[in-house]
Amino acid sequence: MPEKIDLLGLLPEQIAEHMKEMGAPAFRAKQIFRWIHVRRVFDFAEMTDISKQFQSELNQRFYINLPKIEQTLASCVDDTVKYLCRLSDGSAVETVRMVYHHGNTACISTQVGCKMGCKFCASAPLGFIRNLTPGEMLGQIYAADSQFPEDDRISGIVLMGIGEPLDNYDNVMQLLRLLSHKDGRGMSLRHAALSTCGLVPQIRRLAEEKFPLTLSVSLHAADDKKRSELMPVNRRYPLDELLLACGDYFRQTGRRVTFEYAVIAGENDTKKAARQLGKRLRLVFPGQRPHVNLIPVNPVDGTGFTAGSAQAFQRLLEAEGINATVRRTLGEDIKAACGQLRRDTIEKKRAVNGIESISGQ
Ligand code: SAH
Numbered sequence: 317m318p319e320k321i322d323l324l325g326l327l328p329e330q331i332a333e334h335m336k337e338m339g340a341p342a343f344r345a346k347q348i349f350r351w352i353h354v355r356r357v358f359d360f361a362e363m364t365d366i367s368k369q370f371q372s373e374l375n376q377r378f379y380i381n382l383p384k385i386e387q388t389l390a391s392c393v394d395d396t397v398k399y400l401c402r403l404s405d406g407s408a409v410e411t412v413r414m415v416y417h418h419g420n421t422a423c424i425s426t427q428v429g430c431k432m433g434c435k436f437c438a439s440a441p442l443g444f445i446r447n448l449t450p451g452e453m454l455g456q457i458y459a460a461d462s463q464f465p466e467d468d469r470i471s472g473i474v475l476m477g478i479g480e481p482l483d484n485y486d487n488v489m490q491l492l493r494l495l496s497h498k499d500g501r502g503m504s505l506r507h508a509a510l511s512t513c514g515l516v517p518q519i520r521r522l523a524e525e526k527f528p529l530t531l532s533v534s535l536h537a538a539d540d541k542k543r544s545e546l547m548p549v550n551r552r553y554p555l556d557e558l559l560l561a562c563g564d565y566f567r568q569t570g571r572r573v574t575f576e577y578a579v580i581a582g583e584n585d586t587k588k589a590a591r592q593l594g595k596r597l598r599l600v601f602p603g604q605r606p607h608v609n610l611i612p613v614n615p616v617d618g619t620g621f622t623a624g625s626a627q628a629f630q631r632l633l634e635a636e637g638i639n640a641t642v643r644r645t646l647g648e649d650i651k652a653a654c655g656q657l658r659r660d661t662i663e664k665k666r667a668v669n670g671i672e673s674i675s676g677q
Contacts, residue, residue, distance in 0.1 A: 323378035324352065324458075325451035325490065328499050338373060346499050348374070353500030356458060356466075358382060382455045382462070383409075387661075389650035397463070398650050400661060401456055403428070407445060408658050409478050411456040413463075419471035419507070420464075424456045426488055427479025432513050433548045434534075436578060438616045438655035439478050442662060448479070450490040457495075472507030476532070478655050481510050482518035492527055505529045511576065516553040519561045523568040531565055533558070534576040535608075537584045538593035546583070555596065563600040575606065577629075577640075578613040585624035587632055594636025608633060611643045616656070 323331070332345035347365065351357045358380040360371040383401035386408065390397045395415035402408050409425035428445035430437070456477075461469050473495065475481040481488045488510070495503040509530040512519065519531065537543035543550040550558075562573045575597070579585050597606040610630055612623035626642040633640040 320379045321377060322449060322451040323348070323374075323380050324358075324382075324454055325449055325494070327490075327493055327497060334377065338377070340370065344370075349497070349499050352380065353494070353497070356461065358458075381451070382459045383411075383452065385459055385463070388463075391650045393649055396650065397460070399456075399460060400658065401425075401459060403448075403452055408661060409448065409452075409456070410655065410658050411460055411477060413460045413470065416472075420468065421472040421474060421507075422457045422460055422470045423474045423476050424453055425477035425479050426453060426475055426481040426484050430479050431483060432480050434513060434536075435546050436536075436580060436613050436616065436619050436621050438614075438659045441618065442655075442659060447484040447487055450487050450494060453487070453491045454494055471503065473503070474509045474511065474532075476509070476511040478658065480513055480515065482512045482515040482522070485518050485521065489525065492529070496527075509574075513547055513549045514553050514558045515549070516557050516561045519558075519565055523565045526569060528569070528571055530571060531562070531573045532576055532609075533562055533573060534578075535593070536576070536578055536580075538589065538596045542584060542589075546580075559596055559600045566601065572607065575608045577608050577610050579610055579624035579626045579629050580613045581622045581624040583621065583624075585629050590629060590632035590636055594633065594638050597638055598636075605637065605639045608638055608640045609643045610640050614656070616659075 321334075328345045328349040331348055332342050335342060335344045344366075348363070351363045357363060360366070360374045363371060366374070381404055383403050385399045386402045387400040388397060397413045399411045399413070400408055401411050407428040409428060411425065412423040414421045414423065425448065427447050429443050430439045431444040433440045457470050457473065475488065492505060492508065495501050495508070496505050505527050506529070508527075509532050510522070511532040511534060513534050522531070534547070535543075536546050538555065540550060540554050543555060565571070566573050577584070577593075593608070597608075600606070610626040612626045613621050615622055630640045630642055
C-alpha cells in the first residue's frame with residue numbers, strides 16, 4: 317500500500333492529476349480544493365456533494381492533518397495569541413496570531429529548528445531537525461483560524477517564525493501558491509512578508525518568481541566583521557553581495573525591501589554603527605528613504621546579549637536620512653519572540669528526563 321499523500325499541500329492542478337488517475341472528472345479537483353481552503357472542511361465524510369464511495373477512495377489515497385494546538389498563550393496587553401503546534405511526527409513549532417487594524421496576521425514557522433546559527437536567537441542552539449511541508453505551514457494558519465469565528469480569519473502572513481524560509485525554498489513557494497490560489501483562500505501576497513537572514517542565491521531566485529510580497533532582510537549590523545560574529549551566514553554572503561541582491565530585488569519586483577535590526581547593547585547600537593548602516597543603505601537605494609525596523613533584542617538565556625535603546629538608535633539613523641521605526645513588540649508578555657516557547661518546552665523536558673538529545677522535537 318503506497319503512503320498516503322498530504323492533500324493540504326496540493327494545488328488544484330496537482331489534485332486534478334490524481335483525479336485523472338482515479339478516473340474521476342476534472343471538476344472534482346476544484347471542488348475538493350474549495351472544501352478544504354474556503355470551507356475549511358478537513359474530513360472527507362463532511363464533503364456532502366461527494367458520494368460515500370468516492371469519499372472512501374479519497375480517504376485511501378490522501379490524508380488531511382492540521383497541527384495539534386498543544387499550548388495557547390494569550391497576551392494580557394494586546395490580542396496576540398501564541399500557539400505551540402505539535403506536528404504529526406511529534407515535532408513542535410510556534411505560530412503567532414497578531415491583530416492589526418488592517419486585519420489578522422499569522423507569523424508562521426518554516427522549519428523545525430534552524431541551521432543558520434545566529435548568535436542572539438533562541439532556536440540556534442537547538443539545531444536543525446527538518447523542513448516543514450507546505451501542508452504543515454498552511455496547517456498552522458488553519459489551526460489558528462479554527463480558534464476564531466469564520467469572519468475573523470487570518471488575512472496576512474509573515475514568514476518570520478522558527479526557521480529560515482529561503483532554506484526551505486520549494487516548500488515555501490508552494491505555500492505561497494496555495495495561499496494565493498484564486499480557487500482557494502485567494503490571499504493577496506501584498507499581505508505577505510518573507511524574512512531572511514540573507515541567502516543571496518535564493519533572494520535572486522525569489523525576485524524571478526514575481527510574487528508581490530515584501531522581502532524583509534535581517535541585517536543587525538552594517539559592518540562585515542560584526543555581522544559575521546552575530547550571523548555566521550554573513551561569512552558566506554557578505555554585506556556587499558547581500559545588499560546588491562536587495563537592490564536588484566527592488567528594481568526587478570518594484571516591491572520594497574525592509575530591514576530588521578535587533579538593537580543589542582554595546583554590539584550594534586553605536587553612532588559608528590548607524591553611520592555605517594546609513595552609508596550602505598544610501599548606496600544601494602539612491603534617492604530613496606530605505607526603511608529599517610528596529611527591535612530591542614529579546615534577551616535569550618545563554619547568549620549574554622541585552623537590549624540596547626531602539627529609540628536612541630532610531631534618532632541616530634534618522635540623522636543619517638534613514639527611516640526607522642521601532643517595532644511594536646506585540647505579545648511581549650507571552651514570549652511572542654520567535655523560538656522561546658519551543659525552547660522552554662524542550663528544556664523543561666530535558667531537565668525532567670535528564671537527556672541531551674532533542675530528537676523528535
Ligand atoms: N530566519 C529568518 C526568519 C526567522 S527569525 C530571518 O533570519 O529573518 C525572525 C526575526 O527575528 C529575524 O529578524 C531574526 O533576526 C529575529 N530574531 C531572532 N532572535 C531574536 C532576538 N533574540 N531578539 C530580536 N530579534 C530576534
